[in-house]
Amino acid sequence: MFIINCPYCGERDQSEFTAGGEAHIERPKQPTELSDDEWAEFLFMRKNIKGVQFERWNHAHGCRKWFNVVRDTTNDKIHAVYKMGEKPSID
């Protein structure tokens, strides 16, 4: 069980958070303009990386804020935490 540094609250136990999958997948602004394949790309396709992955987390049992986490899925090391709309401090 890891520790997540919520950008609004600070370090809290993982049990306070829920995971929200891959980050930086923006909902298309004009879905009606998209082909089935393009829409499916947004709707279904996720990278599921073994290694460093950008993901969304929600401080569900805390401030309820969504934010981004850069996590290595092989060892759960967290390399960066940053707010929605911001750029990570690494890479």
Added chain:
Amino acid sequence: MPNYRVKKTDYVDQTNRISFKFDGKTYFGFKGDTLASALLSNGIHLVGRSFKYHRPRGIMTCGSEEPNAICQINPGTDLTEPNVRATEIELYEGLEASSQNCWPNVNFDIGGINNFISPFIPAGFYYKTFMWPKSFWKNIYEPLIRKSAGLGKSPTLPDPDLYDHKHIHCDILVIGGGISGIIAAKIAAKSGSNTILIDDKNTLGGSTIFQNNENFKINDEISKDWLFKEIEELKKLKNLTIKTRTSVAAYHSYNYLLAKENLTDHLSKNNKTSNIRQRLWKIRSNKVIIASGAIERPLVFNNNDRPGIILASSVNKYLNFYGVICGENNFVFTNNDSAYETALSLFEKGIQIKIIDIRKKTNSKIVKRVEKLGIDIYWNSTVTNTFGYRKLNSIEIMNLSEDGSNVIGKKIKAKCDCLAVSGGWTPMVHMHTQSGGKLNFRESDQVFLPKELDSEHISVGSCNGDFELDDIIKNTNEKVKSLLNLKETEFEKTYVSCTKELDKRNIWLLPNKITLGKTKSFIDFQNDSTAKDIKLALREGFRSIEHVKRYTTTGMATDQGKLSNMHALGIISETAGVKMGTLGTTTFRPPFTPLTFGAIVGRNVGQFFDITRRTSIHEWHIKNNAKFENVGQWKRPWYYPKENENMHQAVQRESKAARDSAGILDASTLGKIDIQGSDASEFLNRVYTNAWSKLAIGKCRYGLMLNEDGMVYDDGVTTRLGDNHFLMTTTTGGAANVLSKLEDYLQTEWPELDVFLTSVTDQYSTVSICGPNSKKILIKLFPSVNFNDDDFTHMSFKNSTINNINCRIMRISFTGELSYEINIEAKYGKSLWEKCIEAGKDFNITPYGTETMHLLRAEKGFIIVGQDTDGTMTPIDLQMDWIVSKKKYDFIGKRSLYRSDTIREDRKQLVGLLTEDPKEILEEGAQIVSNISKKPVEMLGHVTSSYFSPNLNKSIALAVVRNGKKMKGQKLLVPMENKNINVIVSDSIFLDKENKRLNA
């Protein structure tokens, strides 16, 4: 009976005699004994039967790695516990234990016959044999196997004990209180770190506290005396917490560890000092120092499992710690120097001891000393067989060939009732690997060692591969120093004199004149797998260690292969010609030793198992005989039986009353979300399928929410309270998920919207009154409100007060009847409800529960999200096209409604079903087919809701059926176990299609 207690020690109080029972017979031991040492002092070796062959087995170790001596504690009581290791049970007055895996008893065991048919039970036997015929598995094989193969018996009575969970934070956690752990803890605590030292035994000191010979000295003192003083000093340190009888069960990432502390397991019933039996510590430590030690390896030779064959270090501990000898004619059988300490200890007590060493000859200090004392050593020799059924009585010794692959020369047979075996040492790397650490392989002594990559934790002492006393002290000091960034410590100049091992010889499977197929060379003692089984698995093509392990069940018993894994690997490596380092190990999974369920759940049992949510009206429901249904965490009234009514009768009565006069429902559990902000209506436009911008203040609207994949997610009525203020209701079960989904969109996709969401589910109680007389009741309750239909229209709301308390009245309906919903601050919920009941008395107002509510809305064909939908239904599938706005540019899920898959016409669609026999009620979940004779029978769909409607006097059902929209009037079949029920596809609205009742 001879007494095997030959020596006084510091750790067993021989003035404090304790009686205990084993297999029904009373024995005596002393305070400080374990069940194992007490049994051995009584000459009891045979304590169990092996799993597969039911071979007699004896105590083999003195710790958590014990494979054989596993017992049932307090059998037949509510305190009983199976699979407990006798080597870990501290003796107390009145302890009762029994052996397992044997019937009728350990001395005469019927399953022992497996031993004689064992050539027919090779590895994979169960997989291969019991596969066929299929029907035999359930009725014959499984019950038989379970009966003969079960380990202990699970308790059948509720556990009377209490268990605790506690969180603790520290700078440094030291796992293991042996010499390296003690040094590490002392350095850490003295440097100012808040330190915790954990050990699973009741005393600190590991194996050094009984290392009592001249060959091992620290600062010119005998090692045990030096360590004893260190422990005394350690206990005085302020920022150090010492936890004994505590074992680390799991090491998770970010230095989060679980450790189980035994508080009362070592005390007799009358002396329990705490009413908490075990405490699970949840530890978060900045750094962790692992000092978990090493386990001695057995040797693999023919019949190496007889009672009396014990690890050499354990024989030494039984003598020097407990004062007990394990036999009178002792042999040490070793491939390394460490067992020579055992020989010396026995010799000093005048016990007969000889040594068999597979090495050719070695000249270390300790070997020379043993030779000088005149102890016989059989060099370059191996044991080729052992004899004695219930207890070892003799052994057979032969010389090894030059390369060790064969035996040569004459057999020597010798009297022997205790064979102390040592195959070297295996560092306990479990904690390191559990934390995610990788391993290196050291060829010289064939051990896997921690490969340290980060600074989160280090391993010190023998778990790090340091087996010599001087290395242990020097390296522990250096590693802890660098972990804590210290310049120097008090252990800098500790002077150690010890004997250094010069020579090692490792033979994983010792040779024999007999062919392998006819030998019983055990690798995994608890699961009875032998060298032969491993070789068979390799011959059959298994290569991966994980596969061999599962095929032969090696390492899969309750000891998780603590003694067997290395030998299995070694034999695979030799046979397959692959280097051990590249073979890798199997995964070590938590818990390190078994945990009780009690410790895992702690106080979260009974009413604390899960949160229970009750409405403010709950007490009234109980008083009025409500039966409850769980809806999420909520307790909702299900139905209110009167006198002898069964559920069906109660629901029929309630349903009829609601349509004939008036019904009342506690709707407080529906999710309520308060939505405010200047973009609130735009927000609703985006999350619901229908249009919201034009909803006037004071009006309500039903909305359907989809997932982005187009599937129905939730529904409910939302009321516009003000220009920028809405109150949304959600389904009871979906409330929390809807709120977080909406928050997600607001925060991540549409941060530009000025909208704020607040859950107010718990803040309001909701009372819903429906039926043709509902208006009359409302008029009585709110005389000042105008309830005229043209003033207070369907789907609108008014603010009012009752006894000066504010409330909101919504005219909305989920039964199809004229219906009002009153929202009031939760604390007034019960008194409002009571007022409604009072006001409705003249109109036979009838409280109804969820079952009637479901029936009433089914009559109207209203869907219940989660019952009639299952995450695969679009609004179009539900024939709710009317609610999907064609004009709106976008809303959640819109694009998905015309994906190639969602526009298919033969999707499952919601329809009504009427049974040919109107009395026949379909079963919810039943399959629907059209043609039963064509095999395989094609499943068209299933029944989602089914009731007998008292208002229509016939059975009705909702169902999802492939292409159902086009099947109206068509006959289908619902095949049941004993009959096929004829049904006709119908409209899903059964009652009042014109919605006249809304304005009754």
